[in-house]
Amino acid sequence: MAPSSPDAPAFLYLAAHPLRWRLLTALAAGDYRVRELVRLVGEPQNLVSYHLRLLRDSGLVIATRSSFDGRDSYYHLDLDHCARALAGIGTALHPALHREAALPPVDPRRSPRLDVLFVCTGNSARSPIAEALLGHRAGSQVTVLSAGTRPRPRLHPYAVRVLRDTFGIDITGQQPRHLDTVTGRRYDYVITLCDKAREVCPDFAAEPRRMHWSVPDPTTTGDTSDPDYSAFQRAATDIDTRVRHLLPLLSATRPAKETAS
Incomplete structure (x- = not known):
């Protein structure tokens, strides 16, 4: 039986x-x-x-x-x-x-060289965090930039701090960029992290793959003059998870430069 x-x-x-x-x-x-x-x-x-x-x-x-x-x-x-x-x-x-849940390994030597742009509104927290984390995890195989539709004067100090303390990445001295300054090149992926930026993000040459990550703005939590640092930790954790799952997609992507040629 x-x-x-x-x-x-x-x-x-x-x-x-x-x-x-x-x-x-x-x-x-x-x-x-x-x-x-x-x-x-x-x-x-x-x-x-x-x-x-x-x-x-x-x-x-x-x-x-x-x-x-x-x-x-x-x-x-x-x-x-x-x-x-x-x-x-x-x-x-x-x-x-049984096996441990894990992402498939990504061999950077076999991955194509790609260009990725992260976009948010102020380019002071979410998109610089994404830029730093993808650059850290993907290495030289990905050229990664970030920009804002209405950039703030400087990076938020908590964004700098969470990258340094949690991931050992130092972006001290980096300045926010306006989206207009980086639209003249080809990208394989354009990823918006801000719902407002998604609505106004322009089209790009070579029709890159567009993705949206709806990540809450950590700068708006708590007192506006002193936001809650834990919100930056949550945002960085969320973005890092998304970046880790993006890597296998990047490994299988044919660059826009080849597609357009």
Whole structure:
């Protein structure tokens, strides 16, 4: 007599539904609002909202209030949660199938040389943090810049501090850049980290891949004259997770220079 089987892991139930899988796949490419997901998957809004709620309840998807329009929200796929859930499926089937959830290794010698631009509004916290973290993790294979649509006079000291204390990266002396000063070159990826910047970010030559990471602005937490440092820690952790999951995509990307030639 065969032993009784336990219930299938929740991730299998959630991801096996065709619409939920399409939503997960769409969100793997960046953050979107409900109406954008409706267009991407071609299903009614009430149906999309229902399945998004199931994904949110499971912790696979996170919603954050838009800083551009407070009545709206962006949905974000928690890739680390997905990795742990996938690793747990193997264990549930057979102990021998267990493996640690990890990103695939990226060999910088086989990766193409790419150009990536991060954009936010002030270029004083989120986009410089992303620039520093991607440059640190990708090394010489990626030329990475950041800029702002309305740059502030200087980097926020907490952004400098969190990079130094948490990641050992020193960006002391770096100055915010205006987006207009970096739009004359080709990019393979243009990634916005600010909901406001996403709305005004211009088109670029060679049609780079556009992504949006809806990261809350740490400079607006607490007293405006003395923001909460923990908000910068949360933002840096969020950005670093996204950067780590970006690396395999960069490894498989053909540079825009080759595509345009």
